[in-house]
Amino acid sequence: MRKYNLAVVGATGLVGREILKILVERDFPIKKIKVIASENSAGKKIEFKDQKLEVITATKGVFKEIDIALFSAGTEVAKKLAPQAKKEGAIVIDNSNAFRMDKKIPLVVPEVNAVDLKIHQKIIANPNCSTIQMVMLLKPLAQKYGLKRVVVNTYQAVSGAGKKAVDEMLEQTKAYLKEEKIENKHFKHQIAFNAIPQIDTFMDNDYTKEEMKMINETRKILAKPKLAITATCVRIPVIFGHGEVLNIELKSSYKIEALKSLIKKSPNIELIDDPLNYRYPLQTDTETNDNVLVGRVRRDNSLKNGINLWLTANNLRKGAALNAVQIAENLITNNLV
Amino acid sequence: MRKYNLAVVGATGLVGREILKILVERDFPIKKIKVIASENSAGKKIEFKDQKLEVITATKGVFKEIDIALFSAGTEVAKKLAPQAKKEGAIVIDNSNAFRMDKKIPLVVPEVNAVDLKIHQKIIANPNCSTIQMVMLLKPLAQKYGLKRVVVNTYQAVSGAGKKAVDEMLEQTKAYLKEEKIENKHFKHQIAFNAIPQIDTFMDNDYTKEEMKMINETRKILAKPKLAITATCVRIPVIFGHGEVLNIELKSSYKIEALKSLIKKSPNIELIDDPLNYRYPLQTDTETNDNVLVGRVRRDNSLKNGINLWLTANNLRKGAALNAVQIAENLITNNLV
Known part of the structure; x- marks a missing residue:
């Protein structure tokens, strides 16, 4: 079996470290792996299987002989380094916002639109975390009911x-419990024991970028450029796992049991929906479960074909690192590397 | 000026204590006050202005000569004691779920439907906390736009x-930070650094009671028995202040600035909406602000006359104790005592 040369860019961040873990967990066919980060991290060692990988910076030629480069280093770095990586021969799978809405670049959740990978020109975008988990559910509903x-x-x-954001919340939490002063650096407001109705910066239409990502990326992934969809994004003091409440109006009528069966048999989705026994998905469940977890599925009687439901997934794994690795696996399986 | 004999039932609970604080803050015209609680609390002393009030139990005759009894002792106690209080001559303002949907009993948010107090027959229901803050905003929108x-x-x-729930969250938080085992007693699941998509118990239609309260109470308070409304209620690890995201479809078209002006001039509502300067309501703001705080107001382009917004209010004060005291004040002002 062929093995591949990989690079992980942004290897020391939360998502980068998760990518390295997932490559091991899934026994990805690796020949050689480079771990790349900013100068601050250069020289550090990262454990990977039985090796200690040295973190290097992205000098000229660093991507030569690399087959696939998994980027998770933010939009600015991606804009600068992805074209270099492409030129030096690598396929880039980028987790930032840099290329997602570029019409020529596939934006892919493998369970939903792996077919879009076929037209890749060496750069593939990984969608926003909150979008990925939502489209995983919307796709089967769209196909069956519209x-x-x-x-x-x-x-x-x-x-x-x-x-840094996680550390700040934990520091604020400790300060709160000791009745000490709470300091904000990363967040503009206290996040410990508080919610912040802003994620990313604001656009001219008073939506945040995060909200517009959910709207625009969903339309692109589902290939429904005019889909009626709106979003409000709120940060809550939870460490791992994004929760989402979806209110969906379907085009055709549905039976609740058939709809639940559809969810249950959809790939990498798990229905946890036994309310009388207090069973519904929790964000803490996503620490050990890579599926998109769906529950609280019930008819919305305020319109004709309405549904309310709650879903959650691990934002660092299915929402980022795992989806990126799945894209890489898909490229290999379909001879697109 | 006439002064009144009051009783506070459930005086040692979070809401009961808040009622006592608010009576002092608003200089309520009190002749005599009785603080009533369960046997567990009997004999305890509660500071009230320069007095130390002794907590008593609700023995026969305890409500004789009481003008207004502010109840915040749960549904079972209310069902038992409110009829007694009424019989003994008091007007009951009850914060529980016991009487809210009784057609003969007014369910009142003074800014919204004070007029309903006129038909009271000595029992008045205080709505659910999450309902109160929502109808405060829905009323002016309903009047102007439908x-x-x-x-x-x-x-x-x-x-x-x-x-007990707050104490449990704080204990769980400390345990998490020390990497100790997290124990659930009050909640069925971990609430520290987690969200729970269940508030109150489940009904046959898979909605929680809390969700159905928001639906049914809103219809009653706004006198719109067929209003199309749906709700999903989630508990998050915040101590004070309920947050709500509202997606509203109006009957008539609107201009965003006119709609914001309407919110701004509505009674006891404050518009905090300057996103570019990171200004929007936070749940922590409600610790020192009794208004319903509204922000993130913006057009929802997924339908014709849509709005998205975020609002928050202090759940113990405007959501419970303050609303109850306002009802009592309103009864006095309108000679309904």
């Missing part, structure tokens, strides 16, 4: 903002 | 479940 309109509200974990 | 449909998702504080 989507008339979607309203999504998020309950997003602090790890989505990186390690 | 409501076609409302979708609400909540981000509810742990204090809504009482003092």
Whole structure:
């Protein structure tokens, strides 16, 4: 079996470290692996299987002989380094916002639109975390019933903002418990025991970038450029796992049991829906479960073909690192490397 | 000026204590006050202005000569004691779920439907906390534009479940930080650094009682028995202040600035909406602000006359104790005592 040369860019971040873990867990066919980060991290060692990999910076030629480069280093770094990597011969799978809405670049959740990978020109975009888990559910519903309109509200974990954000919440929490002063550096407001109705910066239409990502990326992934969808994104003091409440209006009528069966048999989705026994998905469940977890599925009687439901997934894994690795696996399986 | 004999039932709970604080803050015209609680608390002393009030139990005759009894002792106690209080001559303002949907009993938010107090027969119901803050906003919108449909998702504080729930979250938080085992007693699941998509118990239709309260109470308070409205209620690890995301479809078209002006001038509502300067309501703001705080107001382009917004209010004060005291004040002002 062929093995591949990989590079992980942004290897020391929360998502980068998760990518390395997942490559091991899934026994990815690796010949050689380079771990790349900023100068601050250069020279550090990262454990990987029985090796200690030295973190290097992205000098000229670093991507030569690399087959696949998994990027998770933010939009600015991606804009600078992805073209270099492509030129030096690597296929880039980028987790940032840099290329997602570029019409020539596939934006892929393998369970939903792996077919879009066929047209790749060496750069592939990994969608936003909160989008990935939502489209995993919307795709089967769209296929069977059609989507008339979607309203999504998020309950997003602090790890989505990186390690510094998690550290800040934990520091604030300790300060609160000791009745000491709470300091904000990463977040503009206290996040310990508080929610912040802003994720990413604001656009001219008073939506945040995160909200517009959910709207625009969903339309692109589902190939429904005019889908009626709106979003409100809120950060809550949870460490891992994004929660989402979806209110969906379907085009055709449905039976609730058939709809639940459809969810149950959809790939990498798990229905946890036994409310009388207090069984519904929790964000803490996603620490040890890579599926998109769906529950609280019930008819919305305020319109004709309405559904309410709650879903959650691990934002660092299915929402980022795992989806990227799945894309890489898919490229290999389909001879697209 | 006439002064009144009051009783506070459930005086040692979170809401009961808040009622006592608010009576002092608002200089309520009190002649005599009795503080009533269960046998467990009998004999305890509660500071009230320069007095130390002794907690008593609700023996026969305890409500004789009481003008107004403010109840915040749960549904079972209310069902038992409210009829007694009424019989003994008091007007009951009850914060539980016992009488809210009784057609003969007014369910009142003074800013919204004070007029309903006129028909009271000595028992008046205080609505659910998450309902109160929502109808404060829906009323002016309904009057000016008409409501076609409302979708609400909540981000509810742990204090809504009482003092034991808050203590449990804080204990769990400390345990998490020390990497010790997390124990659940009050909640069925971990609430520290987690969200729970269940508030109150489940009904046959797979909605929680909390969700159905928001639907049914809103219809009653706004006198719109067929209003299209749906709700999903989620508990998040915040101590004070319920957050809500509302997606509203209006009957008539609107201009965003006119709609914001309407919110701004509505009674006891404050518009905090300057996103570019990171200004929007936070649940922590409600610790020192009794208004319903509204922000993130923006057009929902997924339908014709849609709005998205975020609002928050103090669940123990405007959501419970303050609303009850306002009802009492309103009874006095309108000679209904």
